Amino acid sequence: MGNSLGYLTREGLRNVLHNRLMSLASISVLFSCLVMIGSAFLVFANLNAMIGSIEAQNVIMVFVKDTSTTKQTEQLGVEIRALLNVESCVFVPKEEAFQQQIDQLGSAAELFEGIDNPLPDAYKVTVADMNNFQTTVKNIEQLDNVLRVRENSDLASKLASLKSAATYISIGVIALLLIVSLFIISNTIRVTMFSRRLEIRIMKSVGATSWFIRWPFMLEGMILGVLAGLLAELAVWGVYEAVSRSLKGLLSTLGRSGALPFSDYWHILLAGFLIIGFLAGAVGSLFSMGKYLKEQECAGIDEE
Amino acid sequence: MGNSLGYLTREGLRNVLHNRLMSLASISVLFSCLVMIGSAFLVFANLNAMIGSIEAQNVIMVFVKDTSTTKQTEQLGVEIRALLNVESCVFVPKEEAFQQQIDQLGSAAELFEGIDNPLPDAYKVTVADMNNFQTTVKNIEQLDNVLRVRENSDLASKLASLKSAATYISIGVIALLLIVSLFIISNTIRVTMFSRRLEIRIMKSVGATSWFIRWPFMLEGMILGVLAGLLAELAVWGVYEAVSRSLKGLLSTLGRSGALPFSDYWHILLAGFLIIGFLAGAVGSLFSMGKYLKEQECAGIDEE
Amino acid sequence: MIEFINVTKKYPNGTVALRDVSLKIDPGEFVFVVGASGAGKSTFLKLIIREEVSSSGIIKINKYNLNTLSKREIPYFRRTMGVVFQDFRLIPSMNVYDNVAFAMRVIGAKEKDIRKRVTYVISLVGLSSKARCMPNELSGGEQQRVSLARALANNANLIIADEPTGNVDPQMSKEIVDLFMRLNEGGATVVMVTHEHSLVRCYDKRVIILENGSVVSDGIPARLAPSEPAKPPAVEETPGPHPKPYLPRRQGTEITDIPVADLLAGSGKDGGR
Amino acid sequence: MIEFINVTKKYPNGTVALRDVSLKIDPGEFVFVVGASGAGKSTFLKLIIREEVSSSGIIKINKYNLNTLSKREIPYFRRTMGVVFQDFRLIPSMNVYDNVAFAMRVIGAKEKDIRKRVTYVISLVGLSSKARCMPNELSGGEQQRVSLARALANNANLIIADEPTGNVDPQMSKEIVDLFMRLNEGGATVVMVTHEHSLVRCYDKRVIILENGSVVSDGIPARLAPSEPAKPPAVEETPGPHPKPYLPRRQGTEITDIPVADLLAGSGKDGGR
Ligand SMILES: Nc1ncnc2c1ncn2[C@@H]1O[C@H](COP(=O)(O)OP(=O)(O)OP(=O)(O)O)[C@@H](O)[C@H]1O
Ligand SMILES: Nc1ncnc2c1ncn2[C@@H]1O[C@H](COP(=O)(O)OP(=O)(O)OP(=O)(O)O)[C@@H](O)[C@H]1O
Ligand SMILES: [Mg+2]
Numbered sequence A, B: 001m002g003n004s005l006g007y008l009t010r011e012g013l014r015n016v017l018h019n020r021l022m023s024l025a026s027i028s029v030l031f032s033c034l035v036m037i038g039s040a041f042l043v044f045a046n047l048n049a050m051i052g053s054i055e056a057q058n059v060i061m062v063f064v065k066d067t068s069t070t071k072q073t074e075q076l077g078v079e080i081r082a083l084l085n086v087e088s089c090v091f092v093p094k095e096e097a098f099q100q101q102i103d104q105l106g107s108a109a110e111l112f113e114g115i116d117n118p119l120p121d122a123y124k125v126t127v128a129d130m131n132n133f134q135t136t137v138k139n140i141e142q143l144d145n146v147l148r149v150r151e152n153s154d155l156a157s158k159l160a161s162l163k164s165a166a167t168y169i170s171i172g173v174i175a176l177l178l179i180v181s182l183f184i185i186s187n188t189i190r191v192t193m194f195s196r197r198l199e200i201r202i203m204k205s206v207g208a209t210s211w212f213i214r215w216p217f218m219l220e221g222m223i224l225g226v227l228a229g230l231l232a233e234l235a236v237w238g239v240y241e242a243v244s245r246s247l248k249g250l251l252s253t254l255g256r257s258g259a260l261p262f263s264d265y266w267h268i269l270l271a272g273f274l275i276i277g278f279l280a281g282a283v284g285s286l287f288s289m290g291k292y293l294k295e296q297e298c299a300g301i302d303e304e
Numbered sequence C, D: 001m002i003e004f005i006n007v008t009k010k011y012p013n014g015t016v017a018l019r020d021v022s023l024k025i026d027p028g029e030f031v032f033v034v035g036a037s038g039a040g041k042s043t044f045l046k047l048i049i050r051e052e053v054s055s056s057g058i059i060k061i062n063k064y065n066l067n068t069l070s071k072r073e074i075p076y077f078r079r080t081m082g083v084v085f086q087d088f089r090l091i092p093s094m095n096v097y098d099n100v101a102f103a104m105r106v107i108g109a110k111e112k113d114i115r116k117r118v119t120y121v122i123s124l125v126g127l128s129s130k131a132r133c134m135p136n137e138l139s140g141g142e143q144q145r146v147s148l149a150r151a152l153a154n155n156a157n158l159i160i161a162d163e164p165t166g167n168v169d170p171q172m173s174k175e176i177v178d179l180f181m182r183l184n185e186g187g188a189t190v191v192m193v194t195h196e197h198s199l200v201r202c203y204d205k206r207v208i209i210l211e212n213g214s215v216v217s218d219g220i221p222a223r224l225a226p227s228e229p230a231k232p233p234a235v236e237e238t239p240g241p242h243p244k245p246y247l248p249r250r251q252g253t254e255i256t257d258i259p260v261a262d263l264l265a266g267s268g269k270d271g272g273r
């Protein structure tokens, strides 16, 4: 079959050009689906990053005993930083803490004027992994010179569950889009093949094996799939840059410095697009052709 | 043409059954697209409701002058409630306010024990429209016996911009899905028509007018469109109920009582689905047939 | 009336299928068109039914001038004729009955008339038992006869037939031509392309011979034969001891049991028009 | 060798196209199959090429038993024969050259051999100038000849032809049958369905007559004619002064300028097999 390979390849290429309507339709549909999947992926990546940055704002306040010396206080800071799961640890002098309390009260703050500062010195600790939040709190409580630990474990658990919810939803939505896309693509290919069933039947009646017929169709599918993947990458890139630029103002209001850079994601997307496109094209045409390639069973089946 | 109408209608119905592969493919693709659009719509409706419920938590604290009598205080409450844009107004006695402050401080609260309550009585006011937040604050400040108004205008403006961002994004995403869907659907119909071009050509050569050929195809498209719409409604309903039930726990963690009930949205969705399905089917087949219905131009065009 | 004035047809790929053809077919005439494969016979018919447009020259069919015919009028124009296509052109998704009925449905005939007439023309071509079959369940000759039945459905007074006997046996071929003769006697104009010269020779009708896109002979063979010694081989190459065309032998043709007699009276009142 | 033993073919819609047919065609034989439209001729051929499967009975083709042939073997089985289809079966997206070449490509022939052989068989059917045309740019007869060329491409030693002369003029018909005769003389088995009884009569070959799915006559007409007075009208209804089949007159047939002489020597070394 060495001679055939060249022919089959040329034939696949020729098909792409010859059936322009079909090619265009297949590429368009695949392209649309990939763009949707890619967009969903980027939206969820950003959402995750956003939740992450909110998480970073969830801090543990560690109040230092009034009785401890400056040295002891510093020692405590070192010990906290040495703990696993501690990402940052910042010293907050009591004056600053009091001022923050007052600020939090807004314009009612002046009511506190003249009151003695009842607050102790403190450390502001952020954790790396929210899921081990409680353990970290426990560890800190066991250190020397700790007066009391203030933590918002409620918010922490909320954020943790929000994050896992976002992850589940992202995976769910992308999986759904993938399924829907495969469904749409396979239907498009089925219809395309249907319109070429005559051709397939003729080839069979001249003595072509199933694989000889399949090859050019599969190759055609692969080429179209890869083309659609490349186009989708370009489209998603363009749209993402445009949208993230126009949303920049909004994101900064929400406390984020901007959308994630596309350059961090282009290779994942491209790889995904090419794999999906390639497989959809190859496997899609492989399966949707099956029906038209079938030979009649031997004697007897016509009778029922 | 009275006689024909019955025939053309029967023919359209017959086509649906006869071209089962094509019908199935068209319905599937349309169905998939509608499900995506419907899901996006419901997700955004819920998102909006969520932001709304956060908004409702953004309150204006109105502190009452220490010097005012109980009567004057009550009078102030009545005046606040009378203002436009005030949604609710709840009295918070000073003891309660102090307790809240202490609670907010978390476990560091016992530090305040023994300190005199420095807070005045207050009213907790929520506004109806966030965009008029500032005006309402101004109006309250001008009332008698108001010591001071505490408001978080920063959060208010953040929420307002978040809400409008969510609206824009919802509209954008749904519009995008709509465009992508129309694109996919029109391509599917084009391919379907392509595979029936022979039939169309034969009909033409027997003397059928374009409309006589179009009618059954359009009717077929409409039937398939409406069917796809109905199926999509059922699918979205089922999926929504399942998802909202499984997310109930999560949503309550986030402070929401649960997803919006589907019963509030089914008619909007159904109407949308039916309209899109109907139009896609009818207009789609109308346009994609055009090419195959064209007659050759008169003499001379072949020569160039 | 069919009139071609200096008609040339050049296909987009450069093939010149008809070259400067001028001829006139009067209403009520019966014309055979013969010629080798690729001579331009089908192109000639396609120009008549305006499936192709001439590259130059004027074509007039009855009251229609095809050079000025608007696209809107084409369907109405086509309904004035019954056409048997060389490749049959049956609608693959409709059964035999519906294929034939389609020609009447396009003109908006009443369902009752359609039923009567279609049943009748299907029986005429001997396919009553196959009325519910789909085209792909028919033999080649059966498909051809469905195409014929469809051409007859509307009782048009111009019949265009492209090799209507190519896939049927000689006996049935004769029956089909006899059917056309009857229609012709009833006033219809018939233009029939055929390869079966033996058939052409049985009838004393006008024969147009195409060669390479040009008309090389036009007339009634019996009368032409002695006057045209220069171009003999185009029709007379069939083996046999006959150096020149048969003389007409109408009495010798066997009319079969198919009830053609009442074809022109037709059930269904002129096809509902 | 083709052997049918009590073969019956009933289509899914209930039509019985062949009824209890038993016959044997020896290697190197030339067989005409004739019969009225719908008699089951194409079905007979479709069973031979295993496009349809028999409802009952045994079919053996050369070394293949079609009742036990596995699906995997079918393509290889089909390559042992050259088939001219009644409906041509040209691949619409390929031009004439590629359509013919396709039959050689499926067996993995070398591109060089393909070029030589395909050019040759296309010239053989007189279509050299149309080699780059698409099937829809060809006349009916031209399409038929492409189908013929494809059947010849692989130099198969079993030729199955379903009305290969249905769309061409009598002269070309003779040329085509003569071509088959040459192949036959070179050792190929030929089974040819035809309606043109005048053609059959020119050759002294075995004729199988099908009627309503059954074989009603089988043998060489010249020898059969006196012994079978009971069934005369099936073949001999053509008008003319010949009450019985012609005797063979091979010397009378005009062989044209098409170079058939070297067909069996074949350029392209047996089609690359
Ligand atoms: N696929 C099919 N399904 C059902 N019936 C069929 C099918 N193919 C053929 N037939 C029927 O079987 C009978 C024999 O058909 P076949 O094609 O063998 O005839 P034929 O002898 O080739 O006729 P023709 O000369 O018209 O081509 C016909 O009555 C036909 O209607
Ligand atoms: N659509 C087309 N495009 C290009 N060339 C064409 C087209 N149709 C026909 N031809 C060419 O025009 C010439 C005449 O074709 P036409 O179909 O009129 O022949 P014909 O006389 O009907 O032959 P046949 O008896 O084989 O049917 C042929 O050479 C053919 O190849
Ligand atoms: Mg023709």
Ligand SMILES: [Mg+2]
Pocket (backbone or CB within 6 Å): C139, C140, C141, D041, D042, D043, D086, D162
């Ligand atoms: Mg047949």
